[in-house]
Amino acid sequence: MSDKVKVACVQFECGRKASSDEEQVKRNIEKAGELTRKAAAEGAKIILLSELFERKYFCQERCYDYYELAVPAKENPAVIYxxxxxxxxxxxxxxxxxxxxxxxxxNTVVMIDADGSDLGIYRKTHIPDDHYYQEKFYFTPGNTGFKVFETAFGNVGVGICWDQWFPETARCLALNGADIILYPTAIGSEPILEVDSSGHWMRTMQGHSAANIVPVAAANRIGREDVEPSEENGGQKSSLTFYGSSFLTDETGDIISKAGRDKEEIIYAEYDFEENRKMRSSWGMFRDRRPECYKDITK
Structure with a gap:
């Protein structure tokens, strides 16, 4: 393994309409594969795609038919590809x-190593339930615990979207030896709140990076996705505009690469994980932790 590892975040439009779910999944996997090849050609060794990139963000509405989209991890077409x-x-x-x-x-991540082997799964711990982010209708909270995977290019910790707002996620991953924390993401407009959360979203993860001296990467989708009224969704009409802004930080939380809000893009950063480990030791933040004093956060 070389001294530095190049990491890429890939963002693209996942919700573009298709004639069927099968067609959308096929198209998105092929698009993700094309962009992955480009990232690898630029020397990237760890490549991050966005959350649930195979299709539109179906959690915008409640629809029993969408339960049929779920398959066992080993049978998933994106995992196989x-x-x-x-x-x-x-x-x-x-x-x-x-x-x-x-x-x-x-809501699951399957970690694939550089030899094509399946290193295991992480299931999303924190499940949101908000206007048009109705994930509790679909997903059971994960039962894997926070996972760090020992890969060919470093120890990779993964959280999924809403996990990224919780400092406990990043701390547990850092304590378990993560060299980098990856967050596949699907986030955009908050139509009821009428706020742009992108800055808050980024600063939260920058803080996790700085507090743990671990670089963070987040890959988000782009594009507007609309829901048309139907009997199945109770006549709901809504839309979400995903704001991209995928980014990578250094080990102090400083953003060193950032994508735009509405453009298909691949961004990169290089890391010396061994040097970062030395830096974490030299700061003494893990040495000086007092877990016995933190009981309030587990009540």
């Missing part, structure tokens, strides 16, 4: 999917 591609390109990728496990549904 990217296992082969990671092996071909010698890259590491977390793949975000809608997972069925028996009678239960999860």
């Amino acid at each position: 990217f296992k082969a591609l990671c092996k071909e390109l010698n890259v590491v990728m977390p793949i975000s999917i809608f997972e069925r496990d028996g009678n239960v549904f999860y």
Whole structure:
């Protein structure tokens, strides 16, 4: 392994209309694969795609039919495709999917190593329920605990979207040895609140990075996605505009690469994980932790 590892975040429009769900999934996997090849050609070894990139953000509405979109992780078409591609390109990728496990549904990442092997899964811990981000209708809170995966290019910790707002996620990943924390994301407009949360969103993760001396990467989708009224969704009409702004920080939380709000883009950063480990030790923040004093946060 070289001294520095190049990491890429990929953002693109996932919700563009298609003739069927199957067509949308096929198109999005192929688009993600094309952009992954470009990132690998630029030397990226860890490549991050956005949350649930296979299709539109279906959680904008409640629809029982969408339960049928979930499949077991090993049968997911994106997992199958990217296992082969990671092996071909010698890259590491977390793949975000809608997972069925028996009678239960999860928002899940499958971590694929550079030899195409499946290193295991992480299931989203924190499940949001807000206007047009109605994930509790679909997903059971994850039961894997926070996971750090030992890959060919470093120890990779993963949180999924809403997890990124919780400092506990990043702290647990750092304590478990993460060299970098990756957040696949689907976030955009807040039509009821009428606020632009992008700055708040970025600063929150920058703080996690700074507090743990671990670089952070977030990959978001772009584009407007509309819901048309139907009997199944109770006549709901709504839209979300996803604001992109994918970014990578250095180990102190400073943003070193950032994408635009509405443009298909690949962004990059290089890291010396060994030097970052030394920096974490030299600051003494983990040495000086007092877990016995933190009981209030677990009440």
